[in-house]
Amino acid sequence: MSAAATPAPQRKSQRRGVLVDRILLYGVAVLLALWTLVPIYLIAIAAFSEKVAVFEYPKALLPTRFSTETMEFFVGSSGVITSVKNSVIVALGTIVVALALGAPAGYALSRFRFPGRDAFQLAVLSSKMFPIAILAIPLAVTFIDLGLYDKLIGVIIIHSAMVLPFVIIVTAGVFATVSRELEEAAQTLGTSRLGAFMRVALPLALPGLAAAAIFAFVTSWNEVFAATILTLRERTLPALVVASLNQSPLYFKFAGGFFLIIPSLFFIWFMRKYLFNLWGPGR
Amino acid sequence: MAVRAGRALPFPARIARSDAALPLGLLAPSIIYLTLLILVPVAQALFLSIQTEQGTFTLENYQRVTNDAAFVDSLFNTAKLLVLIVPIQLTLALAMALLINSRFPGHGIFLYIYAIPLAISDLAAGIVWLSIFGDTGYLNTILQGLGLIKDPISYLSYENLHLVLMAIVVAESWRATAIVMVILLAGLQLIPRDYFEAAELFGASRWRRTIQIVLPLLRPSLQSALIIRTIFAFQTFAVVLALAGRQFPVLAYEAYDAYANLFNPRLAAAWAGLILLMTLTVVVFYLRVFKVSEAETAR
Numbered sequence: 001m002s003a004a005a006t007p008a009p010q011r012k013s014q015r016r017g018v019l020v021d022r023i024l025l026y027g028v029a030v031l032l033a034l035w036t037l038v039p040i041y042l043i044a045i046a047a048f049s050e051k052v053a054v055f056e057y058p059k060a061l062l063p064t065r066f067s068t069e070t071m072e073f074f075v076g077s078s079g080v081i082t083s084v085k086n087s088v089i090v091a092l093g094t095i096v097v098a099l100a101l102g103a104p105a106g107y108a109l110s111r112f113r114f115p116g117r118d119a120f121q122l123a124v125l126s127s128k129m130f131p132i133a134i135l136a137i138p139l140a141v142t143f144i145d146l147g148l149y150d151k152l153i154g155v156i157i158i159h160s161a162m163v164l165p166f167v168i169i170v171t172a173g174v175f176a177t178v179s180r181e182l183e184e185a186a187q188t189l190g191t192s193r194l195g196a197f198m199r200v201a202l203p204l205a206l207p208g209l210a211a212a213a214i215f216a217f218v219t220s221w222n223e224v225f226a227a228t229i230l231t232l233r234e235r236t237l238p239a240l241v242v243a244s245l246n247q248s249p250l251y252f253k254f255a256g257g258f259f260l261i262i263p264s265l266f267f268i269w270f271m272r273k274y275l276f277n278l279w280g281p282g283r
Numbered sequence: 284m285a286v287r288a289g290r291a292l293p294f295p296a297r298i299a300r301s302d303a304a305l306p307l308g309l310l311a312p313s314i315i316y317l318t319l320l321i322l323v324p325v326a327q328a329l330f331l332s333i334q335t336e337q338g339t340f341t342l343e344n345y346q347r348v349t350n351d352a353a354f355v356d357s358l359f360n361t362a363k364l365l366v367l368i369v370p371i372q373l374t375l376a377l378a379m380a381l382l383i384n385s386r387f388p389g390h391g392i393f394l395y396i397y398a399i400p401l402a403i404s405d406l407a408a409g410i411v412w413l414s415i416f417g418d419t420g421y422l423n424t425i426l427q428g429l430g431l432i433k434d435p436i437s438y439l440s441y442e443n444l445h446l447v448l449m450a451i452v453v454a455e456s457w458r459a460t461a462i463v464m465v466i467l468l469a470g471l472q473l474i475p476r477d478y479f480e481a482a483e484l485f486g487a488s489r490w491r492r493t494i495q496i497v498l499p500l501l502r503p504s505l506q507s508a509l510i511i512r513t514i515f516a517f518q519t520f521a522v523v524l525a526l527a528g529r530q531f532p533v534l535a536y537e538a539y540d541a542y543a544n545l546f547n548p549r550l551a552a553a554w555a556g557l558i559l560l561m562t563l564t565v566v567v568f569y570l571r572v573f574k575v576s577e578a579e580t581a582r
Contacts, residue, residue, distance in 0.1 A: 022387075029382050032375065033396045039457060040399070042421050043411045057419035057435065058427060101312045108309035115303060120310060127321050131518050131562060133538040133555035135320070138327035141548050161320035168313060222404030224521045225535065229542055238406050242521060246528070250417070253525070257410025264402030272395045276472060278465045 047258035054251040074255030083240040091220040093156035106171025136226040159220040174208030211271040332552035344553035353532040376463035384471040401461040408458035409525025470504025
């Protein structure tokens, strides 16, 4: 397909075709980006305007009435600071539990062929199928008996169970990309199996493990149903917002909605490299 | 090792030395945890759902659920949401994934933007669209500003249930398209570049290339996207609660209501049991229809 073989006029029309293609491509790409971004922009200006602006009509479409009043009201409302703190504690706890349990399993899946490997993988995948309601309701009953009800540790326990299958699959993919030969080389140079893992495989897998950790954080930070069922006073932020949906004024909801979105902008940025293979790691 | 291999070791040591010991040891904590926190609660919930307050067995809870007007409504609502949302999501997500996969200059930033809703909760998405569909919201502002409507429309009022449905469809499509895109994008990675190039060489138009080459090869990913979205459709909760409250019954809300407002965990367990039943029915149905191995769809 050398350019010299094509007659000049055709080449010209081809070039115009490429240009039209380009414009079309960027046009569609930008439209889809606006579809994603405009609602976020709108909730942001709703959250950063005066409280009265929420009830005003027509609404300002530009941040002409910028004010931190609504956000300050939200953050100052009773229970909000505590619930944010609770949400962060639960999300960090979820990372620790899910990675501590899931990373070894992921490592095993990536390094060993053993009897029952496929069955285990299938069981892990199908465990994602169970609706959260059927886990949260009996666990609430159990947790009341065990004294874990309305405790953050209870929420950590169920959030870890929710993200564990994901963490196992992702870490398996991560360790699969870390060369096994390097680990073996370290072993022949005299380190133990554990030493080789700690000094060779783990540092190389760290970015991927961080992505898994971020995903665990996001899942926990966003989870509404179980957190609402399992807590009464020790609310996480989504549980607090849901429980007060009926009574809370619009500006409280808008500020809360925007507040809940903020981490997503950063988290997706940090894991953008993994987005291509988020759903099919190691293939 | 080799020298000692012939000697019979005591039983525990034999297991420890065998090849399967290390992987099984690494897997054990996860297996135990998932059993305790998924299998046991599911069994417990089913057990709870067939009990009376006194602890005798009964089908009363299920009868109460199926006789509840909200039951039929919530089933229909879920079905409507599915039928409307899935095609929108698949189309948008496919467009996004194909664009990104062409790796045009600047695709990275677009991938980032498209993926942002991946980390946005259904609750937050519901609130975002509440600010748009509310009576004094942005949609009315824009439509009236353009002179398309005379008076603000109440999109979320019980008098306009089809508009409520539309609002939920838009909010859910907005939020959950990202996960479908990620699934399709992973699927596209598996299609060798040569396929695209060969099609181009034979002069197939972009449109035909997409329909005839990409879509059939993408079938497994499309199937898993469909299954995932269907499973989660039965769990729709906070988006509906934020936008419509009780006017739009869904199964997960009824389970929540039975537990949190009626203080009846057995009734809540029956609702949850039905969610599980629906989910399993649909998954089995899909697997039958698609005639693919479970391992393949689960990807």
